[in-house]
Amino acid sequence: MELNLNIDPTQLPKDPDSAKRTIYVPPYRQRELDMLLQSLPHRSGEVAHSSTDSIYGRVPFSLLGKELVSHPIFQLTGKKHQLSFIYERYQGGTHTRKAHLMGAYWVVLRYLESLIERYQLVEVSPQTILAVVYATLLHDVGHYAHSHTFDIMEGVLPDHEWLTAQIIMHSELADILEFYGVSPLRVAELIDPSVNGLTHKEDELLLPLVSGSLDADKTDYIIRDARNLNVPLGINYDSIADCFVVVPWENKGKRLAIHSRWLAEVQAFLNARVELYQIGILNPDSRIMSEQLVAAVWRGMEVGALTRDPLEFWGLGDEALIDKLRGQYVGKTMPLETRELAEELYLGRSFPVVREISPIVREVFDNLVQLRGQFEQKKNLERRLAAALSTIVGIDIPTHHILISLPNPPKDFLKDLLVYSPNPAEGRETIESFAEASGMSSDVLLNRQTANQNVLIAAHPSVSDLLRQMDILMPVLLRALNETLDERES
Numbered sequence: 001m002e003l004n005l006n007i008d009p010t011q012l013p014k015d016p017d018s019a020k021r022t023i024y025v026p027p028y029r030q031r032e033l034d035m036l037l038q039s040l041p042h043r044s045g046e047v048a049h050s051s052t053d054s055i056y057g058r059v060p061f062s063l064l065g066k067e068l069v070s071h072p073i074f075q076l077t078g079k080k081h082q083l084s085f086i087y088e089r090y091q092g093g094t095h096t097r098k099a100h101l102m103g104a105y106w107v108v109l110r111y112l113e114s115l116i117e118r119y120q121l122v123e124v125s126p127q128t129i130l131a132v133v134y135a136t137l138l139h140d141v142g143h144y145a146h147s148h149t150f151d152i153m154e155g156v157l158p159d160h161e162w163l164t165a166q167i168i169m170h171s172e173l174a175d176i177l178e179f180y181g182v183s184p185l186r187v188a189e190l191i192d193p194s195v196n197g198l199t200h201k202e203d204e205l206l207l208p209l210v211s212g213s214l215d216a217d218k219t220d221y222i223i224r225d226a227r228n229l230n231v232p233l234g235i236n237y238d239s240i241a242d243c244f245v246v247v248p249w250e251n252k253g254k255r256l257a258i259h260s261r262w263l264a265e266v267q268a269f270l271n272a273r274v275e276l277y278q279i280g281i282l283n284p285d286s287r288i289m290s291e292q293l294v295a296a297v298w299r300g301m302e303v304g305a306l307t308r309d310p311l312e313f314w315g316l317g318d319e320a321l322i323d324k325l326r327g328q329y330v331g332k333t334m335p336l337e338t339r340e341l342a343e344e345l346y347l348g349r350s351f352p353v354v355r356e357i358s359p360i361v362r363e364v365f366d367n368l369v370q371l372r373g374q375f376e377q378k379k380n381l382e383r384r385l386a387a388a389l390s391t392i393v394g395i396d397i398p399t400h401h402i403l404i405s406l407p408n409p410p411k412d413f414l415k416d417l418l419v420y421s422p423n424p425a426e427g428r429e430t431i432e433s434f435a436e437a438s439g440m441s442s443d444v445l446l447n448r449q450t451a452n453q454n455v456l457i458a459a460h461p462s463v464s465d466l467l468r469q470m471d472i473l474m475p476v477l478l479r480a481l482n483e484t485l486d487e488r489e490s
Contacts, residue, residue, distance in 0.1 A: 039126035064180040079317025084147035085289040105137040108216035135190035165192040233272040257418035296341035351458035384480035401460035407453035
């Protein structure tokens with residue numbers, strides 16, 4: 001029996017995801033796209049080195065990549081844990097920044113490969129592709145030891161993005177990149193645009209792959225952190241890699257957007273990011289151990305026993321820094337406070353938390369978080385608090401035995417995300433913000449980040465039980481805080 005559906009093929013809907021139908025590419029452009037694919041190290045046919053990753057398997061490198069990852073500057077990242085002290089709570093959290101960099105590099109290769117194969121990067125040069133690839137590979141080489149612990153030392157140490165850009169432009173890494181025809185300045189600009197702006201217009205299109213809400217860095221660390229902390233998030237990087245499309249944007253050229261088909265996967269990714277933020281960044285033990293480390297470093301810097309030179313400080317790995325603070329190296333003698341704090345860290349011991357202050361206690365919480373980015377003012381508050389408590393309880397409480405941990409400011413995960421719908425429903429637009437398309441607002445994600453972001457007050461074990469039992473801490477804290485804020489304004 002013959003089945004005749006009487007369908008006119010010209011009336012069939014077009015498949016917006018078809019790799020070959022997204023845009024017409026004439027033969028001469030096809031050759032250029034083939035060249036773009038061949039600019040990717042794993043598609044070049046000239047793999048000079050490979051590394052086996054615990055998540056992605058074999059990660060290939062070209063001659064340029066081999067020289068970069070073999071250099072001592074890159075190898076130093078293998079001495080620095082991705083999540084600082086989190087391994088004291090989650091035993092699997094020992095992965096290094098080196099593993100993360102190699103993973104992010106592989107993820108960006110997949111992003112670019114997917115975009116090129118779907119003819120989304122018709123007007124991008126191989127030089128841009130290479131700049132994005134190696135900016136991703138090197139984006140954290142300027143990180144200090146112990147993850148983001150020293151971000152709070154604003155005004156004392158420059159941020160790691162700036163330091164990374166300087167290292168790329170002014171070290172042997174620059175010579176290696178230039179030898180293979182890759183501009184060190186262009187790579188540095190993608191990591192820290194404040195260095196010189198983006199001098200190449202086409203770099204703006206692919207900047208979100210290096211620094212954006214769904215960049216290769218975040219994709220890898222969410223997958224890697226979840227795997228190593230044994231947190232079941234169910235995120236597959238392949239589904240994220242295929243979500244990007246290139247769309248025209250407000251007469252300003254083109255931008256990357258998320259295809260509406262992948263909206264649910266991206267929502268899951270953003271939820272996973274918030275969950276990991278709560279598990280890793282907000283972990284009380286890790287936060288307090290970071291404060292212990294900062295206090296030890298600051299005291300060493302105050303007396304001149306520890307360098308304030310950012311490059312010298314950057315050159316210390318996690319273990320080397322702790323050993324130096326413990327006085328294990330020949331050189332200037334570390335002060336007693338520094339050695340005591342470092343010994344506690346060496347033994348894996350964090351100060352007990354004696355009081356938490358939630359955002360619900362609005363006035364106190366808001367006044368405390370005013371000291372974010374005011375590192376020396378926060379140390380002054382800790383000194384005042386320790387001195388006042390010593391007077392009241394009749395026991396000498398050294399300054400470094402009282403620590404205050406302020407929560408990090410929440411991040412807007414949706415600020416640069418657009419969603420593209422080739423056939424939008426009635427009442428919807430072809431291009432919308434992620435919040436409009438998904439119903440997942442920035443406010444919801446911000447609230448989820450801050451709901452349990454308490455201010456933590458910790459004390460040395462010798463006085464922690466006493467301070468818990470005595471109902472004096474909050475009044476003394478308020479008085480010390482007001483004095484500190486008044487001093488700052490005067």
